[in-house]
Amino acid sequence: MVKATFSIGSLLLLACGSGSETGPDARIEADAVIFFDAALSFDAGPQFPEPGFGVISGDCDVLDDELTQSEPSIIVSAFDFEQGYVDADQDMLTAGGQQILEEGTAGGSSVLSEVFAFEILKRCESARLLKTETTISYDVEGKLTDFLAEIDARKIGVSVTRAVGFPFDDPYELSQASELLQGKLSDILESTANVSDEDRWQKQILGILAYAPEHAEVLQEAWMALDAKTRADTVVHIIVTNGDDDFIYCNGPCP
Numbered sequence: 001m002v003k004a005t006f007s008i009g010s011l012l013l014l015a016c017g018s019g020s021e022t023g024p025d026a027r028i029e030a031d032a033v034i035f036f037d038a039a040l041s042f043d044a045g046p047q048f049p050e051p052g053f054g055v056i057s058g059d060c061d062v063l064d065d066e067l068t069q070s071e072p073s074i075i076v077s078a079f080d081f082e083q084g085y086v087d088a089d090q091d092m093l094t095a096g097g098q099q100i101l102e103e104g105t106a107g108g109s110s111v112l113s114e115v116f117a118f119e120i121l122k123r124c125e126s127a128r129l130l131k132t133e134t135t136i137s138y139d140v141e142g143k144l145t146d147f148l149a150e151i152d153a154r155k156i157g158v159s160v161t162r163a164v165g166f167p168f169d170d171p172y173e174l175s176q177a178s179e180l181l182q183g184k185l186s187d188i189l190e191s192t193a194n195v196s197d198e199d200r201w202q203k204q205i206l207g208i209l210a211y212a213p214e215h216a217e218v219l220q221e222a223w224m225a226l227d228a229k230t231r232a233d234t235v236v237h238i239i240v241t242n243g244d245d246d247f248i249y250c251n252g253p254c255p
Helices: 024-034 087-092 095-103 111-125 174-194 213-225
Strands: 055-058 073-081 128-132 147-151 154-163 203-210 235-243
Touching: 055 111, 073 111, 073 213, 095 111, 095 128, 111 128, 111 147, 111 154, 111 203, 111 235, 154 174, 154 213, 174 203, 174 213, 203 213, 213 235
Parallel strands: 073 235, 154 203, 203 235
Antiparallel strands: 055 073, 128 147, 147 154
16 A cells, blocks of 8 residues: 655645754854853753654644634644554654553544544644543533543644544545545534533534645634634644554555
């Protein structure tokens, strides 16, 4: 199975960091900063993305006004997996990721997609897991949100899905992306209306694990065409997966 190489530039992403000049002039400038005043202390703060299983690129440490404004927003990141995840790698996950893995989901085979949707939020946005899917309280039975997290001292609901067709390497059509977004964003509106006050979130994030960069491009096009009522104020987080990512989409090796 051959997948296209992910290109941040091709998706017009905001990069997590920027390159620096090299050569003698750049070194002199760096030395000048280091020795400007030995009495001053400099705290660089958290470095994003934090280390963990898989390499993160694309939008990272970017959620700010998106968590409070009433408009929808969309960000695009990527996970590159040099090797597939196996049970022995559990210690490389964050504490929240391990908790989601251990407590499971309300059904289906999507637990690892939920795990890695949380992993990228923890490693890029310092998210803290509050509750997993089966422990969130609702006043009315209906659609469920996959987990409840805290980001920047705000309760955020997170729903997770996967953008992939079959056969997996076939082109991902606009109609498929539109149907996926329409359904999941509608589910988010329902779960937001039904959640109990004790777990009420300020905003929801829809995390979409996308099989290839082309899937992400089609998802963005489909999202732009949605009506305002469906998009609401949800943050759509597209997460392209590259490398040995069969474990996200299949129970074992993909066909």
